[in-house]
Amino acid sequence: MNSKYLPLLATIVIFVLAYAGCTLQYPNMLSTRVIGNLLTDNAFLGIAAVGMTFVIISGGIDLSIGSVIAFTGVFLAVILQNTSIHPLLAFALVLVITTAFGGIMGAIIHYLDMPAFIVTLAGMFLARGMAFVLSIDSIPIDNEYYSTLTSLYYRLPGGGRLTLIGGIMLLVFAVGIFIAQRTRFGTNVYALGGGPQTARLMGVPVGRTTIQIYALSGFLAGLSGIVFSLYTSAGYSLAAVGVELDAIAAVVIGGTLLTGGAGFVAGTLIGILIQGLIQTYITFDGTLSSWWTKILIGLLLFAFILMQKAILFLSSLNKRYA
Amino acid sequence: MRSSLKALAYRLAPQLIALVVILLLNFITSPQFFNVVVQNARLYGSLIDVLNRGAPVALLAIGMTLVIATKGIDLSVGAVIAICGAVAASSIVSGNSVAYTVILTLSIGLACGVWNGFLVAVLNIQPIIATLVLMVAGRGIAQLITEGAILTFNDDGLTFFGSGSLLLLPMPVVTWILVGLLVILLVRRTALGMLIEAVGINRRASTLSGIQTPVLLMAVYMLSGLCASIAGVIVAADIKGADANNAGLWLELDAILAVVVGGNSLLGGRFSILGSLIGAMIIQAVNTGILSSGFPPEFNLIIKAVIIIVILVIQSPAVQSLAIFASRRQGGREQSK
Numbered sequence: 085m086n087s088k089y090l091p092l093l094a095t096i097v098i099f100v101l102a103y104a105g106c107t108l109q110y111p112n113m114l115s116t117r118v119i120g121n122l123l124t125d126n127a128f129l130g131i132a133a134v135g136m137t138f139v140i141i142s143g144g145i146d147l148s149i150g151s152v153i154a155f156t157g158v159f160l161a162v163i164l165q166n167t168s169i170h171p172l173l174a175f176a177l178v179l180v181i182t183t184a185f186g187g188i189m190g191a192i193i194h195y196l197d198m199p200a201f202i203v204t205l206a207g208m209f210l211a212r213g214m215a216f217v218l219s220i221d222s223i224p225i226d227n228e229y230y231s232t233l234t235s236l237y238y239r240l241p242g243g244g245r246l247t248l249i250g251g252i253m254l255l256v257f258a259v260g261i262f263i264a265q266r267t268r269f270g271t272n273v274y275a276l277g278g279g280p281q282t283a284r285l286m287g288v289p290v291g292r293t294t295i296q297i298y299a300l301s302g303f304l305a306g307l308s309g310i311v312f313s314l315y316t317s318a319g320y321s322l323a324a325v326g327v328e329l330d331a332i333a334a335v336v337i338g339g340t341l342l343t344g345g346a347g348f349v350a351g352t353l354i355g356i357l358i359q360g361l362i363q364t365y366i367t368f369d370g371t372l373s374s375w376w377t378k379i380l381i382g383l384l385l386f387a388f389i390l391m392q393k394a395i396l397f398l399s400s401l402n403k404r405y406a
Numbered sequence: 407m408r409s410s411l412k413a414l415a416y417r418l419a420p421q422l423i424a425l426v427v428i429l430l431l432n433f434i435t436s437p438q439f440f441n442v443v444v445q446n447a448r449l450y451g452s453l454i455d456v457l458n459r460g461a462p463v464a465l466l467a468i469g470m471t472l473v474i475a476t477k478g479i480d481l482s483v484g485a486v487i488a489i490c491g492a493v494a495a496s497s498i499v500s501g502n503s504v505a506y507t508v509i510l511t512l513s514i515g516l517a518c519g520v521w522n523g524f525l526v527a528v529l530n531i532q533p534i535i536a537t538l539v540l541m542v543a544g545r546g547i548a549q550l551i552t553e554g555a556i557l558t559f560n561d562d563g564l565t566f567f568g569s570g571s572l573l574l575l576p577m578p579v580v581t582w583i584l585v586g587l588l589v590i591l592l593v594r595r596t597a598l599g600m601l602i603e604a605v606g607i608n609r610r611a612s613t614l615s616g617i618q619t620p621v622l623l624m625a626v627y628m629l630s631g632l633c634a635s636i637a638g639v640i641v642a643a644d645i646k647g648a649d650a651n652n653a654g655l656w657l658e659l660d661a662i663l664a665v666v667v668g669g670n671s672l673l674g675g676r677f678s679i680l681g682s683l684i685g686a687m688i689i690q691a692v693n694t695g696i697l698s699s700g701f702p703p704e705f706n707l708i709i710k711a712v713i714i715i716v717i718l719v720i721q722s723p724a725v726q727s728l729a730i731f732a733s734r735r736q737g738g739r740e741q742s743k
Contacts, residue, residue: 145534147659196719196722196723196725197722197723198723199672202662202672202718205662207711209707209708209710209711210707210708213704213705213706213707213708213709216703216704216705217704329538332538333538333542336535336538342532342535343532373550373554375545375549375554376546378545378546378549379543381542382542382544382546383543385539385542389525389531389535389536389539393529393531
């Protein structure tokens with residue numbers, strides 16, 4: 085048993101136990117309807133969290149994704165309201181913009197040698213500001229193609245619905261896992277997280293990889309924004325505030341080390357599902373107030389950090405320089 | 407003394423220049439910017455407004471500077487503001503005296519600092535994650551205290567901290583200047599400042615050379631919590647209520663920006679609290695300037711982001727080393743004698 089799988093395993097065990105516990109109390113929670121909703125409601129967060137996983141594995145952080153999601157939503161709403169271009173074209177356009185936005189942040193981080201925290205913080209202000217400039221009102225999206233997309237679903241046995249956006253999230257996770265484990269780019273990301281100096285000595289193109297990582301995060305934040313606008317059928321510049329924190333929490337709960345260099349995209353999916361499960365449980369319970377979600381997620385974060393510490397400590401007993 | 411003042415001015419030159427440039431820009435866009443009048447035994451004017459509105463960020467920046475100097479970061483200060491505001495409001499609403507309320511609130515802030523410090527210093531958790539826990543959970547805790555409502559109060563004693571005045575200056579201004587002076591004296595008139603820098607540069611080496619690193623780290627996070635709780639009292643007193651959702655929202659980011667704009671490295675080591683305070687005022691001058699200049703408010707964030715990016719790019723290691731290279735080539739002969 086390789087110790088690097090331990091955090092991932094622990095996350096899965098906790099999720100299964102928590103789900104089993106919830107089911108014991110509310111048998112209805114084990115229906116495909118609940119699972120389908122779990123996927124749909126957390127689709128945008130999940131997609132953004134995949135990008136965040138790559139960024140965090142590389143040892144960086146991206147605080148701009150919540151703002152980019154809001155910008156994407158407002159951009160789509162404004163462009164669909166004022167022009168007659170096809171939504172798919174608008175999607176392509178916005179993805180190009182957000183990808184370039186991420187890429188530029190990556191370039192600034194690498195070439196100006198500035199901390200990712202500060203650069204993406206400025207990016208967060210900038211994206212939110214651009215959304216404000218486009219519109220400060222919440223604009224409804226009234227488009228036929230949109231209604232077609234939102235009404236698409238695959239019927240699961242048991243009456244649950246796997247909606248299009250839930251499906252997109254699962255697809256993004258699948259592609260993310262493939263990129264992280266099976267491509268040269270993925271290996272470079274892990275190498276970068278182990279330390280830029282060693283990565284450079286090993287021949288990893290540090291600059292190019294950094295730019296690619298943040299471009300990928302920007303792309304996925306844009307995709308997440310598209311999904312979010314499908315989910316809410318509106319664009320609002322104050323939407324998705326603090327999504328970056330939820331994403332970071334999901335990544336950490338999913339077993340990725342915030343120091344970089346270790347972690348799994350699949351773990352993030354479980355992290356997202358655990359967060360969704362807490363929310364679903366609170367909805368089912370009905371007496372608990374919504375702020376318990378935040379407190380519970382905070383406690384979970386703490387528990388996982390402690391567990392990671394313990395694992396690192398145990399493995400350092402085996403390897404002296406671990 | 408003279409030479410140390412000169413060194414200080416030299417070190418803070420970029421920040422001072424930036425502040426002057428932004429104030430001048432404010433003056434150009436709204437000529438009444440420098441007007442200050444005395445009313446009801448208090449100064450009024452845009453300039454005073456900058457000092458007053460910047461108080462929470464300035465207070466946070468004091469604690470944040472020291473935390474960042476130890477190579478740490480405290481993301482939880484915004485949530486601590488929310489918690490402390492909630493504590494202050496619920497304590498005063500349930501009939502406690504002002505003195506008791508303030509002491510209770512400050513000790514809650516200290517307790518938050520102890521929690522962060524414990525995670526960082528004793529459990530050796532990376533500061534950014536350790537403080538993330540309280541950042542995520544903090545607002546939930548604040549809502550737990552206020553039971554989801556916005557608690558309002560009308561106690562003159564407590565609102566004095568937000569809207570009262572002392573020696574012509576608004577109380578928040580007096581508070582942050584006083585706290586800033588005290589902390590600067592504390593770290594610069596003792597060896598504490600140097601020890602903090604040492605921990606930030608190399609924690610292991612500092613521990614080996616006999617510094618009580620865990621105690622020092624704990625103290626630094628406690629100070630940050632304390633500053634946040636003072637800011638929490640001011641924010642709550644200012645709006646005469648505790649809003650668990652919005653009090654101090656994103657102020658941690660403003661505070662970190664203030665520290666970075668103030669010329670401190672996020673990688674720890676040398677620090678200047680005065681620089682951070684100037685940084686906080688730069689950020690507030692930008693905010694107030696945009697509002698008073700009559701730009702459409704939609705542009706606020708973009709302008710703020712652009713100004714911050716320009717300041718940061720000028721300070722970035724890559725540009726700095728270019729500047730040093732250029733100035734060495736020019737001034738090398740002068741310095742050699």
